[in-house]
Amino acid sequence: MTPDQxxxxxxxxxxxxPRRSRMKNMFREILKAPITAKFGILVILIYxxxxxxxxMLTPYGETEIVGPEFDxxxxxxxxxxxxxxxxxxxxxxxxxRNTVGIAFLTTVLAFLIGGLTGLFAAxxxxxxxxxxSRIVDVLxxxxxxxxxxxxxxxxxxxxxxxxIVIATLDATRVFRVTRxxxxxxxxxxxxxxxxxxxxxxxxxxxxxxxxxxxxxxLAEFGLRxxxxxxxxxxxSFLGLGVQPPTADWGSMVRENxxxxxxxxxxxxxxxxxxxxxxxxxxFLVDWFLHKSSGLKDGH
Amino acid sequence: MTDRLLEIRNxxxxxxxxxxxxxxxxxxxxxxxxxxxLGLIGESGAGKSTLGLAAMNFARPGCRIRGGSIRFDNKExxxxxxxxxxxxxxxxxxxxxxxxxxxxxxxxxxxxxxxEIPVVHGVKKRQDAEADAKDLYRRVxxxxxxxIGYRYPHQVSGGQLQRAMTAMALSCRPxxxxxxxxxxxxxxxxxxxxxxxxxxxxxxxxxAAIYISHDLAVVAQMADRIMVLRYGELVEEASTRxxxxxxxxxxxxxxxxVRSFKKExxxxxxxxxxxxxxxxxxxxYEKEDVLxxxxxxxHRGQTVAVVGESGSGxxxxxxxxxxxxxxxxxxxxxxxxxxxKDYRSRNKDQLRHAQMIYQMADTALNPRQRIRSxxxxxxxxxxxxxxxxxxxxIRDLLSLIELEPDVYIDRxxxxxxxxxxxxxxxARALAAEPEFIICDEVTSALDQLVAxxxxxxxxNLQREFNLAYMFITHDLATVRAIADNxxxxxxxxxxxxxxxxxxxxxxHHKYTELLLSxxxxxxxxxxxxxxxxxxxxxxxxxxxxx
Numbered sequence: 058m059t060p061d062q063x064x065x066x067x068x069x070x071x072x073x074x075p076r077r078s079r080m081k082n083m084f085r086e087i088l089k090a091p092i093t094a095k096f097g098i099l100v101i102l103i104y105x106x107x108x109x110x111x112x113m114l115t116p117y118g119e120t121e122i123v124g125p126e127f128d129x130x131x132x133x134x135x136x137x138x139x140x141x142x143x144x145x146x147x148x149x150x151x152x153x154r155n156t157v158g159i160a161f162l163t164t165v166l167a168f169l170i171g172g173l174t175g176l177f178a179a180x181x182x183x184x185x186x187x188x189x190s191r192i193v194d195v196l197x198x199x200x201x202x203x204x205x206x207x208x209x210x211x212x213x214x215x216x217x218x219x220x221i222v223i224a225t226l227d228a229t230r231v232f233r234v235t236r237x238x239x240x241x242x243x244x245x246x247x248x249x250x251x252x253x254x255x256x257x258x259x260x261x262x263x264x265x266x267x268x269x270x271x272x273x274x275l276a277e278f279g280l281r282x283x284x285x286x287x288x289x290x291x292x293s294f295l296g297l298g299v300q301p302p303t304a305d306w307g308s309m310v311r312e313n314x315x316x317x318x319x320x321x322x323x324x325x326x327x328x329x330x331x332x333x334x335x336x337x338x339x340f341l342v343d344w345f346l347h348k349s350s351g352l353k354d355g356h
Numbered sequence: 357m358t359d360r361l362l363e364i365r366n367x368x369x370x371x372x373x374x375x376x377x378x379x380x381x382x383x384x385x386x387x388x389x390x391x392x393x394l395g396l397i398g399e400s401g402a403g404k405s406t407l408g409l410a411a412m413n414f415a416r417p418g419c420r421i422r423g424g425s426i427r428f429d430n431k432e433x434x435x436x437x438x439x440x441x442x443x444x445x446x447x448x449x450x451x452x453x454x455x456x457x458x459x460x461x462x463x464x465x466x467x468x469x470x471x472e473i474p475v476v477h478g479v480k481k482r483q484d485a486e487a488d489a490k491d492l493y494r495r496v497x498x499x500x501x502x503x504i505g506y507r508y509p510h511q512v513s514g515g516q517l518q519r520a521m522t523a524m525a526l527s528c529r530p531x532x533x534x535x536x537x538x539x540x541x542x543x544x545x546x547x548x549x550x551x552x553x554x555x556x557x558x559x560x561x562x563x564a565a566i567y568i569s570h571d572l573a574v575v576a577q578m579a580d581r582i583m584v585l586r587y588g589e590l591v592e593e594a595s596t597r598x599x600x601x602x603x604x605x606x607x608x609x610x611x612x613x614v615r616s617f618k619k620e621x622x623x624x625x626x627x628x629x630x631x632x633x634x635x636x637x638x639x640x641y642e643k644e645d646v647l648x649x650x651x652x653x654x655h656r657g658q659t660v661a662v663v664g665e666s667g668s669g670x671x672x673x674x675x676x677x678x679x680x681x682x683x684x685x686x687x688x689x690x691x692x693x694x695x696x697k698d699y700r701s702r703n704k705d706q707l708r709h710a711q712m713i714y715q716m717a718d719t720a721l722n723p724r725q726r727i728r729s730x731x732x733x734x735x736x737x738x739x740x741x742x743x744x745x746x747x748x749x750i751r752d753l754l755s756l757i758e759l760e761p762d763v764y765i766d767r768x769x770x771x772x773x774x775x776x777x778x779x780x781x782x783a784r785a786l787a788a789e790p791e792f793i794i795c796d797e798v799t800s801a802l803d804q805l806v807a808x809x810x811x812x813x814x815x816n817l818q819r820e821f822n823l824a825y826m827f828i829t830h831d832l833a834t835v836r837a838i839a840d841n842x843x844x845x846x847x848x849x850x851x852x853x854x855x856x857x858x859x860x861x862x863x864h865h866k867y868t869e870l871l872l873s874x875x876x877x878x879x880x881x882x883x884x885x886x887x888x889x890x891x892x893x894x895x896x897x898x899x900x901x902x
Contacts, residue, residue, distance in 0.1 A: 245719045246714040246716060246719045246720040247719060247720050247721055247722040249680070249712075250712065250714070250720060250784070251722075252699070253678055253679075253680070253699055253707060253712060254707060254733070254734060254737060254738075254788075255699075255702070255704055255707045255737075256737070264722075264725070265722060268722070268724035268725075269722070269723065269724055
């Protein structure tokens with residue numbers, strides 16, 4: 058029984074907002090975005106470009122031994138070579154493809170598993186919700202990195218297992234978020250109307266709920282992506298992630314760690330690559346969260 | 357001029373939307389003497405709340421005071437510092453908001469919140485403030501005045517909260533109180549008590565007040581003088597009695613006439629038996645029964661109004677009929693055949709024939725779907741229409757609800773006004789080609805003029821398609837306008853039902869009598885007369901338990 062309130066920015070009774078076009082709106086929004094968000098977009102675009110066009114950007118192969126070991130920075134090998142004589146820059150570029158690609162696949166899989174179960178849990182509530190939520194609670198109770206190490210030791214360290222294990226563990230977080238935001242939609246009248254119409258569960262998910270929770274889910278996707286990415290790097294650093302000779306930023310830090318003792322910054326480069334992407338994605342997500350939460354700066 | 361408390365001259369306030377500033381108050385003058393009550397009337401968006409807040413030189417976020425002068429007790433507020441203003445607000449000018457439930461901090465006891473302002477401003481010591489609170493609680497007729505302050509906001513009812521809020525506003529004995537729709541969220545029977553309390557207490561302390569409301573009849577009881585606002589401009593100003601008896605401007609007259617809509621033909625029950633029969637239904641949540649042994653019938657082409665206060669079970673009845681809440685006992689019959697209790701076991705046809713229109717059109721339409729798909733979905737889902745046929749039908753429906761198809765078909769709901777959204781909800785229900793529509797408080801979130809348009813539309817559609825309506829409402833004016841039969845509910849039971857003529861003419865059931873007499877009338881003496889009448893009959897006591 059909430060009666061209408063006089064909204065200050067509503068000068069006429071039947072005021073109608075002008076029609077808007079989605080693309081134009083998006084472009085305008087990006088132009089208006091804070092500098093950090095623009096930086097984030099730029100970083101992601103560059104990384105995406107590099108990951109897609111890697112072979113064209115470098116004359117050397119990913120695992121090709123092209124020179125002496127631990128060569129210094131120079132004209133032939135701009136960033137030197139690693140402990141086996143492979144070109145550092147080439148491996149960095151390929152690392153973008155591998156690390157980012159695997160992280161992206163993993164996050165997508167995590168969202169498929171966690172998102173769908175979260176949606177179903179919100180719609181069906183009752184016993185399905187109870188069972189799913191308790192399973193998730195149990196999974197979340199175990200420290201994630203240790204759990205992942207254990208599972209990878211059991212199932213072996215191929216890339217598919219890596220993706221599946223991390224996706225499953227991360228799906229628990231996605232489940233939580235999706236369920237929470239969907240519950241807000243499930244109680245609304247238009248959802249009830251669709252339910253009373255007799256709509257199928259997939260229509261309810263895809264047409265009624267999903268479009269209304271995309272903003273928080275996208276933001277969550279960005280955050281999850283960062284965590285997955287860091288987790289893969291960490292696992293690789295520990296020797297259980299991406300296996301040599303595949304180029305991967307995490308393992309590259311480990312392989313070249315010796316150089317640090319000689320005051321060479323080369324081993325830091327993959328770490329910086331990780332840091333910049335994480336930062337970029339986070340900036341973008343922050344902006345997104347800010348937009349979707351509808352917060353406005355105080356006057 | 358000696359007793360002038362507040363003087364506003366040529367006030368201009370801008371509001372921001374989508375980073376464009378536009379005027380929402382366009383140069384208004386306002387005078388208020390000590391002890392005088394001024395009523396501000398207008399529809400939503402007229403700028404009455406904004407003007408009320410401006411009396412303490414306050415603008416909501418997204419608004420700014422651009423020009424004009426605000427003189428309070430011979431001080432120019434627009435030139436005062438923020439610190440000086442803060443001293444003024446709460447102490448000399450108090451504000452009572454529409455929703456007391458949302459304005460109290462749920463984490464603190466009432467008396468703590470009462471004492472906060474006088475203590476912070478150094479007007480009173482803590483003990484004095486508490487003693488004063490109890491005294492004021494007594495004066496605003498709260499039950500158990502010594503103990504109620506130690507309760508939390510959720511432990512008292514809405515009407516009591518609103519009275520506690522009024523007491524709180526008086527804690528520093530302000531010169532001016534701004535009441536912003538203080539009774540709009542309350543049931544009619546509760547509203548009366550709050551109105552009486554506010555008026556008595558304002559008179560007793562000789563406090564000046566600005567009373568903001570969209571309900572004319574309510575303002576007529578409270579105010580000495582009335583200002584009618586529209587689009588941020590003053591339409592008319594006069595003393596209450598003059599304004600009520602002799603409004604000058606066309607707009608004012610149209611506001612006065614709003615309640616005059618009446619259904620043209622009274623439909624009587626046709627011989628074919630009831631379309632919907634709620635048969636001995638008992639239903640509820642957890643262990644509690646919200647509906648107890650409820651039986652009523654709805655015939656083709658008829659409107660049955662279900663009336664009652666909040667918590668009387670009228671919305672629960674709708675949920676039982678739609679199958680969202682399977683009843684514990686009894687059943688729902690449609691066309692003489694029992695419907696499955698749970699909506700999930702009903703077939704498409706059974707679902708199609710009972711449609712629903714909701715109170716809040718904002719949440720009843722999916723904000724991410726265009727009008728085309730909102731109205732189109734029932735067409736393809738129930739009737740299997742597609743392509744050009746579906747498109748044509750959507751356009752027909754839009755014309756039927758008096759929205760220009762070419763303009764509106766590709767819009768999103770947030771590009772529509774409240775009344776237009778409600779019209780789209782109606783079109784969505786109609787698209788299913790139902791025989792029966794449940795209207796759950798469909799007009800209570802709308803302005804009176806807009807609401808009247810919706811009622812007229814519903815009435816036309818009923819005649820055209822021979823629809824049956826179940827009209828859930830707490831507003832008796834709406835019931836008078838649209839109902840054929842009336843079901844009066846109280847605490848989950850039906851206290852009286854029958855044709856409108858019979859229910860509305862004496863002898864009434866005691867509760868119906870209370871409901872009917874609680875509807876504010878345009879007569880400025882109505883509240884006085886009513887209270888005098890009730891005091892005589894002792895009816896006040898029996899209701900103050902709510």
